[in-house]
Amino acid sequence: MPELPEVEVSRLGIAPHLEQQTITQVKIWQPRLRWPISNDVLQLAGEQVTAVKRRAKYLLLESRLGTLIIHLGMSGKLHVVPTDSEKQKHDHFALELASGLSLRLNDARRFGAVLWQGIDEVHEALSKLGPEPLTDEFTGLRLYELSRGKTAPVKSFIMDNAVVVGVGNIYANEALFATGIDPRRAAGKISKARYLELGEAIKVILAKAITQGGTTLKDFLSADGKPGYFKQELQVYGRTGEPCVQCLQPIRAIRIGQRNSFYCPRCQK
DNA sequence: ATGTTGACCTGTAAGC
DNA sequence: TGCTTACAGGTCAACA
Structure with a gap:
């Protein structure tokens, strides 16, 4: 469901309810997620949430004892x-608050x-991540330099979390359309000038998606139940066969790195 | 080293 | 109305 904008929208939604709040209980209903939930998290009971941050697509709930x-x-x-509301199917974990x-x-x-x-500590999940796309550490120049010699498709390259974090399937497709780059092209064969544009496009698109509340494809809702409105802005994602917004050619769908990829055969070279 | 593929798991929609 | 298949916003391990 979530790429960086959706995670950030979730963060903005939950932060006011969590920051400075005391956690009264920690509930682990289903520990078997991607990795088992460690009992270490139980020590949060009685602690205060000092800040709610984000790194890449990870949300970070900070406390005196850890994150x-x-x-x-x-x-x-x-x-x-409300804490007394009924547990829903697939609710796996909860923090109960003094509020x-x-x-x-x-x-x-x-x-x-x-x-x-x-x-x-720095959790190993966070230790190998590239820069945040919405900071000055991420630039088109970085894309250009890291891509030299790479033969993998440019779309896979910008979705690599070691290159830049937070660019998932939707926004990778959109950023490549915005800059007229064919998603299949070898990352190493794209010019510096085009990478400079691509870097800017990634920033602009992610920032705009955040202000629009993210992209609701099926069921994404912010923590207070609102859908995201960026879906209306999508130029290629999910628009197979529909006319390109620029040239009216039908949008094509192909598979790149196991992911559905959308592009305009005329506008993207 | 780099690039590609399968795997994790469930729900939903499309196809027969 | 079923039943089966393909696919879905992500990431990591294993392989060539």
Whole structure:
């Protein structure tokens, strides 16, 4: 479900309910997610959430004792609900708060994760990540330099978390359309000038998606239940056979690295 | 080393 | 109305 904008929208939705709140109880209903939920997370009971941050597609709930790391995988969702409300199917984990509200993780496919990072540790899930796309550490120049000699498709390249984090299947397709780059092209054979444009396009598209509340494809809702409106902005993703917004050619779908990929055969070279 | 593929798991939609 | 198949927002391990 979530790429970086959806995770950020989730963060913005839950943060006001969590920050400075005391956790009264930690509930592990289903520990078998992508990795088992460690009992280390139980020490959060009685602790205060000092900040709610994000790194890549990971949410970071900080406390005096350490950081709870949440990843939503493909289908994970966070809800803030009254603690006495009924547990839903696929609710796996919850933090109960002194306010009477609870944060619940619901994830049908269980590709998500709940991890514990002790104070002064860096969890290995976070240790090999590239820069955040919306910071100055990420530039088109970086894309250009890292891509030299690579033969993998440019779409796979920009989805590589060691190159830049947070660019998933939707926004990779959109950024390549915005810059007129054929997603199949070898990453190493694209010019510096085009990478400079691509870097900017990634920033602009992700930032806009965040302001629109993310992309709701099937069922993404922010923690307060609102859908995202970026779907209306999608130029190629999911538009197989529909006319290109620029040239009216039908949008094509192909498979790149096992992922559905959409492009305009006329506008993208 | 780099690139590609399968695997994890469940729900939903499409096809027969 | 079934039943079967393919696919879905992500990431990692294993392989060539």
